[in-house]
Each structure stands twice: as C-alpha cells, then as structure tokens.
Amino acid sequence: MSQPPPQERSATVSFTQAELDYLATQPLGRLATSQPDGTLQVSPVGFRYNAETGTIDIGGHNMAASRKFRNVAANGRVAFVIDDIVSTSPWRVRCLEIRGTAEALADGAGQLAGPTIRVHPRRIISFGLQPGDVDREPHTLKADIRNV
Amino acid sequence: MSQPPPQERSATVSFTQAELDYLATQPLGRLATSQPDGTLQVSPVGFRYNAETGTIDIGGHNMAASRKFRNVAANGRVAFVIDDIVSTSPWRVRCLEIRGTAEALADGAGQLAGPTIRVHPRRIISFGLQPGDVDREPHTLKADIRNV
Numbered sequence: 001m002s003q004p005p006p007q008e009r010s011a012t013v014s015f016t017q018a019e020l021d022y023l024a025t026q027p028l029g030r031l032a033t034s035q036p037d038g039t040l041q042v043s044p045v046g047f048r049y050n051a052e053t054g055t056i057d058i059g060g061h062n063m064a065a066s067r068k069f070r071n072v073a074a075n076g077r078v079a080f081v082i083d084d085i086v087s088t089s090p091w092r093v094r095c096l097e098i099r100g101t102a103e104a105l106a107d108g109a110g111q112l113a114g115p116t117i118r119v120h121p122r123r124i125i126s127f128g129l130q131p132g133d134v135d136r137e138p139h140t141l142k143a144d145i146r147n148v
Numbered sequence: 149m150s151q152p153p154p155q156e157r158s159a160t161v162s163f164t165q166a167e168l169d170y171l172a173t174q175p176l177g178r179l180a181t182s183q184p185d186g187t188l189q190v191s192p193v194g195f196r197y198n199a200e201t202g203t204i205d206i207g208g209h210n211m212a213a214s215r216k217f218r219n220v221a222a223n224g225r226v227a228f229v230i231d232d233i234v235s236t237s238p239w240r241v242r243c244l245e246i247r248g249t250a251e252a253l254a255d256g257a258g259q260l261a262g263p264t265i266r267v268h269p270r271r272i273i274s275f276g277l278q279p280g281d282v283d284r285e286p287h288t289l290k291a292d293i294r295n296v
Contacts, residue, residue, distance in 0.1 A: 028241065030229060032180030032190040040227035042180040042190060043273075044243050061287055079188035081178060093176065095192050139209055 014054050014121050014148040018129045022096055023049045023056075026082040031058060031117070033071035033078055041067055045117075047080075056080055056098060056119040064106065064115040072117050073104035080119050086128065092138050094128035123147050162202050162269050162296040166277045170244055171197045171204075174230040179206060179265070181219035181226055189215055193265075195228075204228055204246060204267040212254065212263040220265050221252035228267050234276065240286050242276035271295050 015023070032042040045068075050057045063069050072078060083095035100122040108116050127143045128134070163171070180190040193216075198205045206228075211217050220226060231243035248270040256264050275291045276282070 027236070028231065028233060030178040030180075030190060030231070032178075032188045032227065034182065034186070034188060038182070038225065039247055040180045040182060040188070040225050041245070041247060042178060042227040042229045043245055044229065044231035044241055046239070077186065077188050079180065079190040081190045081192065083176065083178070083192035085176060088175070091194070093192055097189070097191055099187055099189060 014124065015049075016126070016129075016144075018131070019096055019124070019126055020049065022094070022126075022129050023082065026084065029056070029058075029080050029082045031068060031078060031080050031119075033068045034075060035067070035071055036074050041071060043068060050118075053118070054121070056121070058117040058119065059108070059114055063117070069104050069115060069117060072102045076101045076103065078102040078117070078119055086134060090138050092128065092134070094133075095126070096129065097125040099123040099125075121148050162272065163197075164274070164277075164292075166279070167244055167272070167274055168197065170242070170274075170277050171230065174232065177204070177206075177228050177230045179216060179226060179228050179267075181216045182223060183215070183219055184222050189219060191216060198266075201266070202269070204269070206265040206267065207256070207262055211265070217252050217263060217265060220250045224249045224251065226250040226265070226267055234282060238286050240276065240282070242281075243274070244277065245273040247271040247273075269296050 028044050029047045030042055031045045045058045047056050047058045079099045081097040086092040086094055098121045100120045103118045105116045105118055108114050125143050125145045176192050177195045178190055179193045193206045195204050195206045227247045229245040234240040234242055246269045248268045250265050250267045253264045253266055256262050273291050273293045
C-alpha cells in the first residue's frame with residue numbers, strides 16, 4: 001500500500017479512527033447556525049466527511065437559498081452534531097459534536113456539485129464512541145473534548 | 149369531559165395537532181445554544197412537551213453543570229429540532245424546528261425534578277408533517293413557517 005500524500009494525512013488527523021467510523025454510519029447530522037440578529041437556527045442535513053480537506057461538507061436541495069447557507073456566508077459560525085440511541089434501558093446516547101467555522105461555497109466542493117457548506121472543525125466533543133464504552137455505566141462515561 | 153382551564157388551551161395553540169403528535173414520537177431532539185463569545189454549541193437532548201406552559205422542557209444528567217445550561221442562563225438563545233428519515237429512496241426527511249428563547253431553571257419544572265432548560269417557541273418551522281406529505285414528491289413540499 002502506498003502512503004497517502006502528506007496533506008491528506010495531516011488533514012484527517014483531527015478525528016480519531018472511532019470518530020471517522022462513526023461519521024460513516026450516520027445518515028443525518030444537525031447543523032446549527034446563527035442569524036445576523038443573533039437568533040439561532042438548527043436543521044437536519046445530509047453530509048459527507050471530506051478526507052482531502054478534513055472537513056464536513058454539506059449539500060442539499062435549494063442550499064443556496066436556505067437560511068443556513070446565508071447565515072454561514074454572513075458570519076461562518078456553526079456547530080454540527082451526529083448522534084444515536086444505543087439503548088433505552090439504560091438510556092445510552094452516543095454523539096460527536098463539531099464546533100468550528102464554515103464557508104458557504106457557491107460552486108460546490110469535493111464530491112458535491114452544488115452550493116456547499118464546508119465545516120472546518122475547531123473543537124471536537126465525542127461521547128460514548130470508545131470500543132469499551134457500551135459496557136460501562138452511562139453516567140461514568142466522560143466526553144473526549146479537544147481543540148484541533 | 150370537562151374543558152381544560154383557559155391558560156392551558158391558549159398555551160398549546162402554538163403547535164398544530166400534527167406537530168404535537170410528532171413531538172410525542174421522537175425520543176431525542178437537538179438543542180443549539182450560543183456561548184458568551186458567540187461560538188455555537190449543539191447536542192442531543194431528551195425532552196418533554198409541557199402542555200401546561202406550551203414549552204419544550206429539557207432535563208438530563210448533570211444538566212446544571214453543562215455548557216448548554218450555562219449558555220441559556222447567559223443569553224437565553226436557543227433553537228431546537230426533531231427530525232427523522234421517512235425513506236431513503238426517495239430521500240425524505242421530516243422535521244420540526246423551534247426557534248425561541250429559553251430559561252435555565254435551577255429547581256426543575258413540570259414533570260422534571262432537576263435543573264431544566266425551558267424553551268418558549270417564537271417561530272415554528274415544520275416540514276413534511278402534513279398527512280398527505282408522504283405521498284408528494286419531496287422537492288414540491290413547502291415548509292410551514294410561522295411566528296407564535
């Protein structure tokens with residue numbers, strides 16, 4: 001196997017392998033943005049992890065006209081989360097939250113042809129994603145929080 | 149059957165019956181908050197619709213120590229969303245987004261005993277929740293958006 005080019009390797013270092021695996025399993029994320037007047041907005045979005053740039057790329061129907069796209073163009077503030085319920089008894093939720101900055105790309109990006117929101121991670125918070133976590137008592141789990 | 153007291157009836161007018169039914173089906177919502185420096189945060193939360201107050205009440209383990217609770221205490225800015233995937237072919241997502249203001253209640257509220265975030269809806273955006281929507285072409289659906 002050949003080595004990936006250096007820029008790919010450094011771009012993907014932000015996420016652990018467990019986080020990358022988890023990103024690949026979830027069909028829907030939720031993106032929070034901030035309107036110019038400071039009120040918040042949050043909505044479900046399809047997404048792709050872009051291994052070349054180390055970003056979360058978000059496309060979708062009518063993206064350019066959407067409130068979230070205009071919010072990102074205005075101030076670049078975003079938070080993004082994926083999660084799922086592992087069990088309801090005990091109540092066990094896993095999640096991966098990404099706080100960062102984003103670009104509103106009018107001409108598409110990577111594998112996405114249309115207007116795209118590209119999220120650059122600055123802080124990653126993952127919870128319940130370590131291999132042994134599912135066997136631990138939920139209230140004893142600690143989030144893995146780090147700046148990237 | 150006796151009539152509910154007037155304050156209950158007026159509090160619940162914010163949501164349509166279809167939206168109330170949908171709130172009852174979803175086990176997890178996502179709450180976006182804003183940090184004092186303006187960066188955003190979003191995370192999965194359990195919630196209850198409180199019919200007496202017309203609010204979304206959010207509790208949880210270690211709520212009072214959480215970043216979201218402190219953010220709400222600082223500025224009251226929130227957005228909340230529930231969603232699900234109805235089908236993947238065609239790609240069909242339903243959602244109910246609530247933008248508004250929130251209180252950080254240290255002593256609990258309604259059926260929740262511990263510290264609680266109480267979301268007061270100001271703007272409601274629902275998508276795909278009307279009875280006939282599942283039979284319509286996804287790209288022809290229009291969001292139902294209103295201030296409350």
